[in-house]
Amino acid sequence: MRVLLINPRFQLPIDTRTTPHLGIAYLAAVSERRGDEVRVFDLDVEDVRLTDFVREYQPEIVGITSNTPQVKQGWLAAREIKSVLDALIVQGGPHVSALPEESAARAEIDIVARGEGEETWIELCALLERVKSGNPKFTTRDLFDPASKILQGVLGITHQTLDGKILHSPERPPIEDLDTLPFPAYKYFKMARYTSLQPAIDAIEMGKSYSIMTSRGCPYRCTFCSQSVMAEKWRARSAANVVQEWRHLIEDLGAQEIGVLDDSANINRARVHELCDLLIAEKLNRVPWIPINGIRANLADEDLLRHMKAAGCIRVAFGVETGDAAILKSIDKRVTHDQIRAAFKNAKKVGLETVGFFIIGLPGDNEATMEKTIRFACELDPLVANFSMLTPYPGTQVWEQVHRNGGRMIVKDWEDYVFFEGKARYEIGATTAELQERKWKEAYRRFYLRPHRIAMTLARKSTWQHFPRTLRMALKIVLPKKTKDEVKAVGEETPVVC
Ligand code: B12
Ligand code: SF4
Numbered sequence: 205m206r207v208l209l210i211n212p213r214f215q216l217p218i219d220t221r222t223t224p225h226l227g228i229a230y231l232a233a234v235s236e237r238r239g240d241e242v243r244v245f246d247l248d249v250e251d252v253r254l255t256d257f258v259r260e261y262q263p264e265i266v267g268i269t270s271n272t273p274q275v276k277q278g279w280l281a282a283r284e285i286k287s288v289l290d291a292l293i294v295q296g297g298p299h300v301s302a303l304p305e306e307s308a309a310r311a312e313i314d315i316v317a318r319g320e321g322e323e324t325w326i327e328l329c330a331l332l333e334r335v336k337s338g339n340p341k342f343t344t345r346d347l348f349d350p351a352s353k354i355l356q357g358v359l360g361i362t363h364q365t366l367d368g369k370i371l372h373s374p375e376r377p378p379i380e381d382l383d384t385l386p387f388p389a390y391k392y393f394k395m396a397r398y399t400s401l402q403p404a405i406d407a408i409e410m411g412k413s414y415s416i417m418t419s420r421g422c423p424y425r426c427t428f429c430s431q432s433v434m435a436e437k438w439r440a441r442s443a444a445n446v447v448q449e450w451r452h453l454i455e456d457l458g459a460q461e462i463g464v465l466d467d468s469a470n471i472n473r474a475r476v477h478e479l480c481d482l483l484i485a486e487k488l489n490r491v492p493w494i495p496i497n498g499i500r501a502n503l504a505d506e507d508l509l510r511h512m513k514a515a516g517c518i519r520v521a522f523g524v525e526t527g528d529a530a531i532l533k534s535i536d537k538r539v540t541h542d543q544i545r546a547a548f549k550n551a552k553k554v555g556l557e558t559v560g561f562f563i564i565g566l567p568g569d570n571e572a573t574m575e576k577t578i579r580f581a582c583e584l585d586p587l588v589a590n591f592s593m594l595t596p597y598p599g600t601q602v603w604e605q606v607h608r609n610g611g612r613m614i615v616k617d618w619e620d621y622v623f624f625e626g627k628a629r630y631e632i633g634a635t636t637a638e639l640q641e642r643k644w645k646e647a648y649r650r651f652y653l654r655p656h657r658i659a660m661t662l663a664r665k666s667t668w669q670h671f672p673r674t675l676r677m678a679l680k681i682v683l684p685k686k687t688k689d690e691v692k693a694v695g696e697e698t699p700v701v702c
Contacts, residue, residue: 205333207232207240208263208291209392210254212270212277213247214619222248222398226415226465227269227297227321229388234322237386240329247281249397254281258288265332267317267325270297272597272621275307282312292332292344296321299618302433302599304362305370314344315355316362319434320378320420322385324360331358378435382420383445387452390414395457414459418446418479422467424500426523427535427601428566428594431467438471443478447486454491462493470499473508480515489516498523498561501547502539509547510554519587520551521559527580528573531566536601541580548584558586564647565594565640567605567632574643581651591647593640595621595629606630 209232211225228244235242243261245254266285270278274297282293296317300307304316317324335354336342347354350365360376379385395412419440422431453459470476483489498521509520524544526532532541551558562581564574581589596603596613606613611632615621621629626645628637651657 205235205238205240205265205329206261206263207235207242207329208258208261208266209235209242209244210266210268210278210281211244211246211248212268212274212281214271214274214277222246223413223415223463224390224393224395224398225269226388226417228267229390229393230322230385231267231325232392233386233389234326235329236389238326238329242389242392244392246393247277249394254284255288258285258291262289263291264336265292265294265329267321268293268295270295270299270307272299272618275299275618277619279307279310279312282310286312290344292328292347294325294328296325298430298433299598302430302597304372308362308364308370314347314363318360318362318372319376320360323379324358324376327358328361331355378421378437378439380439382439382441387449390457412458412460413463414453414457414461415463415465416446416449416453417465418469419466419471423471424468424536424538425601426525426537427605428525428563428596430597430600432601433599438468440472440475443475443482446479447482447488450483450488451486454488459491462491464493464495465497466495467497468500469495470503470508473503473505476508477511480511483515489514492516492518494519494521496521498559500539502543504547504550506550506554509551509556513554513556517556519557519559521561522547522551522586523561524580524584525561525563526566526569526573527562527576527578528569531568531573534568535566545584548586557588558584559588559590560584560586562589562591562647563594564591564644565628565630565635567602567609567611567635569640570634571639571643574639574647578643578647578650581647582654589647589651591644591651592623593628593644595623597621606632609633 209228211228225246232242232244243263245257247254250257266282268278268281278295282295285291285293292314293312294315294317295307295313300316301318304318307313308316315328317328331354335347345366346352348363348366350367350369355361355363359373362370362372364370398413419438421435421438423436423438425432425436450462453462493516495517501522504520504522512520522544523537525535525537527541529541532539548558548560560581562577564577581591594602596606605611609632611630613630614637615629626641628640631637631640
């Protein structure tokens with residue numbers, strides 16, 4: 205089977221980084237293992253037209269990934285492909301998992317794959333191959349004839365039949381043993397065209413950066429987090445399997461920094477200790493790594509952090525979210541401010557750099573609670589404080605709150621569901637757009653323009669090594685807010701947020 209996997213175009217207006225898409229890399233790997241011919245087309249880095257590529261390659265099945273800001277570009281890519289040939293188009297990813305009917309109802313999308321995708325994807329590839337093989341006159345329409353039972357039994361999909369009915373098959377259970385998955389197939393990506401995931405490397409500009417995911421899922425259900433559209437069950441790869449991939453990234457692919465993408469890597473501390481032991485024993489701790497999305501503060505004790513540091517980790521992030529105890533409770537973060545204080549203190553004590561993620565504009569936020577968030581950020585004083593204005597994503601509890609309790613979305617276009625700076629995305633009650641925008645700006649100014657922070661920034665080697673970026677960051681803090689279009693034009697950068 206000729207398989208094509210697409211990452212639709214979507215460069216963040218605030219961010220010029222591009223990284224290979226791990227979900228696509230996994231789908232490529234399972235297709236390769238099935239014996240398919242595979243191509244990856246990442247519209248963020250390609251310089252040929254999609255239609256030209258498709259005309260030449262003639263894919264039989266196309267998989268398109270989509271988070272919320274990408275979904276419209278995903279539909280556009282699908283339309284372009286359908287204008288050239290009749291390939292089966294499958295759309296997957298967080299956005300369509302939250303709103304499967306929206307995509308399934310579109311003429312250019314044949315099937316929506318909900319949730320974790322590897323098993324659904326290879327099942328669809330195998331099914332298509334089987335149906336096509338005995339039938340030279342096959343068209344993709346044949347699959348959607350209401351009388352045909354071809355798609356029956358494929359778990360985790362949504363599609364529209366020819367008579368206009370949208371059908372959802374039952375959920376697919378999450379993959380139990382993640383060690384059975386092949387390693388992500390980066391060989392299908394034009395690696396030289398990607399930037400580093402985040403500037404973890406002090407000495408090498410645009411060093412080679414790779415990602416790894418050592419566990420999937422999250423047992424927590426924070427009300428603002430899109431993790432809720434994916435499997436709740438937390439599953440981890442064995443330390444040995446992770447280290448094997450780690451070695452492959454460093455020794456075969458030349459990784460100079462590694463981003464650990466787990467939602468909550470430290471749910472099982474014993475596993476992290478085991479992983480650290482192996483990284484040290486196998487001398488893989490020479491390459492810096494960062495758990496970029498943060499680890500759980502309530503599970504980050506001094507011992508664990510010290511071990512992580514010895515194993516090559518250079519920086520840890522914690523989702524702090526708010527300085528107000530009642531809001532912290534209301535977002536179901538299941539952590540206390542004292543646990544967060546202890547985590548930052550311990551991380552600094554063992555010599556790790558720290559990042560704090562803070563949210564301005566959670567439901568219930570007002571001037572006083574936002575003030576507490578800014579003060580708490582200053583008290584914790586991480587190396588990087590990242591303040592984002594809340595974006596309610598479909599499928600999250602805050603999305604429901606906004607739509608049920610008289611909130612108002614300010615952004616209307618899926619493409620605007622990004623953390624572009626300076627503009628509130630929604631308002632509800634006392635959490636007005638004006639207040640969010642004012643306090644967000646104030647948060648950055650007050651955090652970074654304290655005298656010891658200015659001195660610290662000037663003293664850091666990386667400030668001067670990445671001077672253009674540092675300057676852009678500094679301007680973000682001191683200049684008046686830009687419109688979205690102006691931000692898009694500038695291509696400003698921000699610390700990692702996801
Ligand atoms: C790393 C990461 C980033 C990185 C890199 C993105 C990249 N190129 O991969 C950076 C920092 C750049 C980033 C940016 C953003 N991110 Co981000 N990011 C992540 C993170 C932490 C890991 C992604 C990942 O690799 N997952 C592992 C792989 C295996 O999973 P996957 O990609 O989802 O793919 C699986 C399934 O979704 C499915 N699947 C996906 N596509 C397809 C296609 C087909 C055909 C099939 C069959 C199946 C399928 O199968 C795959 C394998 O199981 C996720 C959280 C998470 N746990 O996934 C958030 C997450 C994807 N990000 C999110 C968001 C909101 C963003 C931003 C919009 C934030 C912003 N700054 O404004 C931007 C958008 C950037 C963009 N260009 O589109 C949300 C998405 C919510 C939504 N409704 O779309 C998530 C879910 C975080 C969260 N919990 O809220 N992100
Ligand atoms: S914010 Fe973190 S801990 Fe909370 S649900 Fe999302 S991934 Fe899990």
